[in-house]
Amino acid sequence: MREGDELPPLTVPVTRTLVVAGALVSRDFQDVHHDAEAARAKGSPDIFMNILTTNGLVGRFVTDHFGPEAHLRKVSIRLGVPNYPGDSLVLTGRIVSMRECTAEVSVVGTNRLGRHVTGTVTVILPSALPSPAPSLSSSSSSSSAPPPSPARAPA
Amino acid sequence: MAARWHRGVTAQPSSYAESSGDLGPGFLTAPAYLTDSQIIREGGQVRDPVDIHPLLKGYEGRPAAAAARAGDPVNAPMIRHWCEVMGDTNPAYTGPDAIAPPTMLQAWIMPGPGGPVHRSPAYRELVGLLSTAGYTAVVATDCEQEYPRPLRPGDAITYDTVIETVSPRKTTRLGAGYFITTRTDLRVDGECVGSHRFRVFRYAPAGVAVPSAASRRDAAPAESARPLPVVNRDNAAFWEGVAARKLLLQRCDVCAAPRFPWLPGCGECGSPEWTAVEAGGAGTVFSYVVVHHPALPAFDPPYAVGLIQLAEGVRMISNIVGVPHDRVRIGMPVDLEFVQVGGGAGVDGEQLLPVFRARAERSAR
Structure with a gap:
């Protein structure tokens, strides 16, 4: 893993279920995330994904790549266009700096309206592990047996 | 007439990266969010609410939550539910x-559907001011x-939130x-486990009618009417005393000097050690003013505000009741009592406040 390396993109279908369930598991009961009528009354054409779900997806995107031994140290995101149901969010990332055990990853998430999220994630990598070339082979994720390679394919 | 700061900005999403230093995030200006056809133009024009930035600015640096507790300790079921949904x-x-x-950091401290219970009076006032003026909607824009x-499961989180900044009005x-930017520090057993800077945009939905002054007065939420105490870790014990109908002073453990209002250190000797002592409640009017203006919604001028010399030797500002405002005199004996005002954090919005009633049987000197 080197500066300039791209992370394998992660595509997340933005279903109505994901928008509502994401709001609920993050305990965000703002009506614009589950009630389309209320969202329209506030000037939005439909419900839209809350920032906590976007944050969770960005975190998952980065740890999917660096593996379970990597620790998120900092996640900074800014929202752009909203994620409405029926759209698709494509997260892309690039390693912008790699110093000792710390990687800084620039993340952009786009949907058909434009950029939904831009952000920077700082991740601490396990210093003990060698740094093999990231394998992009699609391995089924098994929670009982972590893959030896820090690279995991996006679901 | 309200000032306009950024009018009709239509940044293209492609210019977003270059504008990352600007407060206005992409979706707030991108055409996709709200099309012109969806703006309901009443009477052919859309009117913005009044700019209340000078009022809002005063809330910078004030607490939005103090020593608050997360509803649940970190736990495996919530983690599992989160992971299932996030894939x-x-x-x-x-x-x-x-x-x-x-x-998940923020999820641990989110309020329930009933709304925030840990919000400070300062934050509730800020939101009350915004809603009353017509800024009723909110979207999150940044999270750091x-x-x-x-x-780990079992960690019991406490947190403090401060209102960092309130921007000038943006259109x-x-x-x-x-x-509005807040910063929250999360702790477990005193150890810092996370920091969370969060920015929201509180706005008046475009095209939605601005409430008239009369309807604002009618619709003003009770919580925004009477300014409520700002409770922080330095004065929390004082307000706990008030809730129990006790007026508590601090007495320095080193030099025994009494002090009021509540402060972290002794003004005489600097010691941070103190003991709370209950005031007997007797006092005299040391000085006073009669308020005629401004006519704030929660008050009914003219009314008297007294500087009360307590028997214990400290002075306290409060209302003087039980005597017409023009009959208050310096030296007048007064006694402590507690009155209940609306909009507080207690049961049914109860908020107790200590005031002083003129002792009727004695005349002023």
Whole structure:
């Protein structure tokens, strides 16, 4: 893993279920995330994904790549266009700096309206592990047996 | 007439990266969020609410939550539900040595559907001012989190939030409003486990009718009427005393000097050690003013505000009741009593306040 390396993109279908369930598991009961009528009354054409779900997806995107031994140290995101149901969010990332055990990853998430999220994630990598070339082979994720390679394919 | 700061900004999404230093995030200006056809133009024109930035600015630096507790300790079921929805199969989040997904940080301190219970009176006042003026809608725009150490099941989180900044008014495709930035520090057993800077845009939805002054008065939420105490860790014990109908002073453990209002250190000797002592409640009017203006909604001028010399030797500002405002005199004996005002944090919005009643049987000197 080197500066300039791209992370394998992660595509997340933005279903109505994901928008509502994401709001609920993050305990965000703002009506614009589950009630389309209320969202329209506030000037939005439909419900839209809350920032906590976007944050969770960005975190998952980065740890999917660096593996379970990597620790998120900092996640900074800014929202752009909203994620409405029926759209698709494509997260892309690039390693912008790699110093000792710390990687800084620039993340952009786009949907058909434009950029939904831009952000920077700082991740601490396990210093003990060698740094093999990231394998992009699609391995089924098994929670009982972590893959030896820090690279995991996006679901 | 309200000032306009950014009118009709229509940044293209492609210019977003270059504008990252600007407060206005892309979706607030991108055409997709709200199309012109969806703006309901009443009477052919859309009117923005009044700019209340000078009022809002005063809330910078004030607490939005003080020594608040998360509703639940970090726990495996909430972690599992989160991972299921996010599609996150990271094995670090399961098993006996599981950690919580770091990006769950804010989820641990979210309020329930009934709304925030830990919000300080200062924050509720700020939101009340905004709603009353017509800035009724909110969207989150930025989230910056740091995770000094992982959270694990069983961790009981406490947190403090401060209102960092309130932007000047910005006009976006959503409507006109203010970016409000808060910073929350989360702790477990005193150890910092996370920091969370959060920015929201509170706005008046474009095209929605601005409430008239009369309807604002009618619709003003009770919580925004009477200014409520700002409770922080330095004065929390005082307000706990008030809730129990006790007026508590601080007495320095080193030099025994009494002090009021509540402060972290002794003004005489500097010692941070103190003991709370209950005031007997007797006092005299040391000085007073009669308020005629401004006519704030929660008050009924003219009314007297007294500087009361307590028998214990400290002075306190409060209302003087039980005597017409023009009959208050310096030296008048007064006695402590507690009155209940609306809009507080207690049962049914009860908020007790200490006031002083003129002792009727004695005349002023």
